[in-house]
Amino acid sequence: MTTTVRRAAYRTFMFIVALALVVVIWETYKALGPADGGKLFGARVLPRTSSYAMPHVWDMFSRFNRPEVRGSDRTVFSAVLAGAWFSFRLSAAGFVLGGVLGTGLAVLMARFRWVQRGVLPYLVVSQTIPLIALAPLVVSWGGKLEVGPFVWPRWLSASVLGAFLAFFPIAVGTLRGLAAASASSVELMQSYAASWTKTLFKLRFPTAVPYMVPAFRLGASASVIGVVVAEISTGLKGGIGRLIIEYAREATGDPAKVYTAIFGAAALGLTMAGVVIVVDAFVMRNRPKESIS
Amino acid sequence: MKKRSVRVAFASIAALSLLVAACGGSDDAADEVAEETTEEVVDTCVTPTPVKLQLQWFIQAQFAGYFAAQDQGFYEAQCLDVTIVEGGVDITPQTELATGNVDFAVSWVSKALASREAGADIVDIAQVFQRSGTLQVSFKDKNITKPEDFKGKNIGNWGYGNEFEIFAALTKAGLDPATDVSLVQQQFDMVGLLTGDIDAAEAMTYNEYAQVLEAVNPATGALYTADDFNVVSYEDAGVGMLQDAIWASGERLASDAAYSDTAVKFVAASLQGWAYCRDNVESCRDIVLAKGSKLGASHQLWQMNEVNKLIWPATGGVGVIDEAAWNRTATLSQETKNLEGGTVLTAAPDAGAYSNDIVTKALEILAGLGVDTTGSSYAPITVTLNEAGN
Numbered sequence: 187m188t189t190t191v192r193r194a195a196y197r198t199f200m201f202i203v204a205l206a207l208v209v210v211i212w213e214t215y216k217a218l219g220p221a222d223g224g225k226l227f228g229a230r231v232l233p234r235t236s237s238y239a240m241p242h243v244w245d246m247f248s249r250f251n252r253p254e255v256r257g258s259d260r261t262v263f264s265a266v267l268a269g270a271w272f273s274f275r276l277s278a279a280g281f282v283l284g285g286v287l288g289t290g291l292a293v294l295m296a297r298f299r300w301v302q303r304g305v306l307p308y309l310v311v312s313q314t315i316p317l318i319a320l321a322p323l324v325v326s327w328g329g330k331l332e333v334g335p336f337v338w339p340r341w342l343s344a345s346v347l348g349a350f351l352a353f354f355p356i357a358v359g360t361l362r363g364l365a366a367a368s369a370s371s372v373e374l375m376q377s378y379a380a381s382w383t384k385t386l387f388k389l390r391f392p393t394a395v396p397y398m399v400p401a402f403r404l405g406a407s408a409s410v411i412g413v414v415v416a417e418i419s420t421g422l423k424g425g426i427g428r429l430i431i432e433y434a435r436e437a438t439g440d441p442a443k444v445y446t447a448i449f450g451a452a453a454l455g456l457t458m459a460g461v462v463i464v465v466d467a468f469v470m471r472n473r474p475k476e477s478i479s
Numbered sequence: 480m481k482k483r484s485v486r487v488a489f490a491s492i493a494a495l496s497l498l499v500a501a502c503g504g505s506d507d508a509a510d511e512v513a514e515e516t517t518e519e520v521v522d523t524c525v526t527p528t529p530v531k532l533q534l535q536w537f538i539q540a541q542f543a544g545y546f547a548a549q550d551q552g553f554y555e556a557q558c559l560d561v562t563i564v565e566g567g568v569d570i571t572p573q574t575e576l577a578t579g580n581v582d583f584a585v586s587w588v589s590k591a592l593a594s595r596e597a598g599a600d601i602v603d604i605a606q607v608f609q610r611s612g613t614l615q616v617s618f619k620d621k622n623i624t625k626p627e628d629f630k631g632k633n634i635g636n637w638g639y640g641n642e643f644e645i646f647a648a649l650t651k652a653g654l655d656p657a658t659d660v661s662l663v664q665q666q667f668d669m670v671g672l673l674t675g676d677i678d679a680a681e682a683m684t685y686n687e688y689a690q691v692l693e694a695v696n697p698a699t700g701a702l703y704t705a706d707d708f709n710v711v712s713y714e715d716a717g718v719g720m721l722q723d724a725i726w727a728s729g730e731r732l733a734s735d736a737a738y739s740d741t742a743v744k745f746v747a748a749s750l751q752g753w754a755y756c757r758d759n760v761e762s763c764r765d766i767v768l769a770k771g772s773k774l775g776a777s778h779q780l781w782q783m784n785e786v787n788k789l790i791w792p793a794t795g796g797v798g799v800i801d802e803a804a805w806n807r808t809a810t811l812s813q814e815t816k817n818l819e820g821g822t823v824l825t826a827a828p829d830a831g832a833y834s835n836d837i838v839t840k841a842l843e844i845l846a847g848l849g850v851d852t853t854g855s856s857y858a859p860i861t862v863t864l865n866e867a868g869n
Contacts, residue, residue: 237581237697238670246776255768255775255869326580351595368669421537423771431568432537437668438690 192437209243214289216240241442249443262443266429266450273413273425274454275340280348281409281458285402289354295357296364296390297382313354318414321347344422348412352405359401363394399466406458414451432438481671524558528741531562531581533572538565538772540782541685541723542585543763544607548752550766573599576726576784582738583745588721588805589812590640592828603833605746605798605841607753608789611719613644614688615711616672617679624709626652626716635665639816643823645681647718648711657818669694679711685785689778693868702866720808722789725749729831737839742778748843750798754850757791760784778868784859791854798838805833847868
């Protein structure tokens with residue numbers, strides 16, 4: 187137990203050190219870097235050091251404490267927190283949707299070779315469609331689709347776009363994991379006359395977990411990206427994506443403010459990935475430590 | 480055995496999706512107006528007609544008239560239940576209107592005419608902004624005072640159809656947009672101008688121009704002032720195109736009498752909102768702020784005042800489409816070359832592209848209510864901008 191605590195403390199410490207290092211590099215470059223940045227063959231490769239391009243880190247954080255608009259008692263911090271929470275719920279919905287879809291597809295592809303041959307190329311193609319081309323289309327479903335008492339709400343469109351980005355790594359990772367069971371194990375199952383479903387749950391899924399966890403972690407952050415982009419693209423109100431663009435509009439007068447929303451988005455992505463890690467630790471708590479071969 | 484497990488799998492997927500739908504948060508579902516069958520009501524208002532209006536952008540004073548009409552109960556008085564839908568980066572109001580997602584849309588004339596030529600059956604039923612509010616802003620030392628001076632300079636523009644006036648001015652000045660200037664894609668802020676990447680930046684009088692006046696000049700430590708900049712106004716340069724107008728579905732106007740009736744009421748109440756904002760600038764600022772705009776109070780007041788200047792005085796009556804201005808917009812759209820050497824419009828818009836029928840009836844309603852619809856005595860106020868628009 188004490189080793190776990192010590193390891194956790196060490197990790198937290200390293201995380202803080204890494205963060206501090208980024209701040210130091212940022213401020214050092216701002217202080218010493220060329221004011222007009224660096225150009226290579228006419229293309230800017232080094233950023234400018236002006237407060238428009240690189241505001242001071244403390245300026246960014248001081249914005250958290252300010253009222254969002256003058257006279258309101260709501261601080262930027264609580265606005266960002268509320269936006270992140272809104273987007274978190276949309277991302278979570280998108281992640282679950284993408285997870286179910288991705289796992290389902292992976293099982294189908296693992297079960298039927300012809301499904302894999304037919305579907306996998308389209309999955310790859312699907313990821314080449316730019317999200318901003320899809321977003322207005324999906325959003326226009328809002329309030330239009332009705333199935334019985336269920337009316338498609340606007341926020342669900344953003345979740346669907348999150349799911350659209352999330353399902354791909356999940357499907358591919360899970361597929362790979364399901365195929366990872368060793369031939370001897372599969373033969374053993376066959377010798378027990380185990381059905382395919384039995385083999386799936388008793389052998390293939392457990393073997394797949396080490397492949398699925400990183401895939402789900404990727405999917406979790408992808409769902410956040412999908413939701414944030416969908417919010418920006420379609421102007422969906424309430425989330426962190428909308429805040430980014432709202433604050434970015436103020437960059438002329440207050441270039442540091444938009445970073446508060448960007449920090450919020452980063453924290454959101456980390457939280458989503460963190461949830462997956464926690465779930466992983468819970469699922470794997472009784473398993474002996476083994477490495478992926 | 481096999482069949483059963485497949486069924487179980489499908490059932491659990493269905494159950495999970497339902498769960499997702501249920502727990503994702505239902506607070507926004509209420510925003511959507513449920514489709515209701517409305518019966519024709521003559522005098523008393525039993526069930527208000529649901530109306531959806533699509534804006535071009537987020538909530539700001541540019542659309543104050545509609546919010547004022549909502550806030551002050553003008554829509555309600557016309558028996559309308561209006562939902563105002565905000566725009567987004569990739570939302571095209573004309574498309575939303577043409578596909579039937581909304582009942583009316585606010586859009587610039589040149590952009591909407593391009594959509595109409597591409598097949599969208601949309602009609603300009605009220606020209607709210609009578610003048611163009613587009614500027615090209617540059618620092619004094621760049622010496623850019625007229626479109627001819629754009630030659631060889633980095634000219635910022637937003638794209639998405641917001642660049643037509645720039646191209647029209649270039650064409651009029653005898654410059655080729657593709658070769659004589661270098662066009663720079665501009666962000667939603669004016670940082671490019673302040674850092675020098677853009678020599679002359681596109682700006683609306685009511686928004687981006689105010690943003691530079693809200694920024695601190697590092698040389699003086701105080702805010703920039705109008706004296707620091709040269710401003711080319713496209714309206715003054717003779718290439719101003721008509722901007723914010725209310726567009727309706729041509730097909731529904733022709734076939735649906737109830738829709739035409741709703742359009743008259745909607746335009747009347749909206750224009751009443753704009754008249755209210757002319758006379759109550761500060762109250763309209765507060766209405767917009769209360770709607771959740773993130774831009775500061777002094778910025779919104781500036782915007783409200785500048786928008787009023789684009790509307791008032793309206794000599795021909797507010798919302799009435801002036802044939803001369805319309806024709807100028809249409810002609811410029813046909814003569815203006817874009818980057819590919821083509822024009823915004825290939826042919827003159829047909830006669831059905833605008834109609835003054837609705838706005839004329841709407842002005843009659845307003846006359847009955849005693850609303851001043853010309854604003855002949857209108858005088859703008861003076862607004863002092865604070866840092867970052869607060």
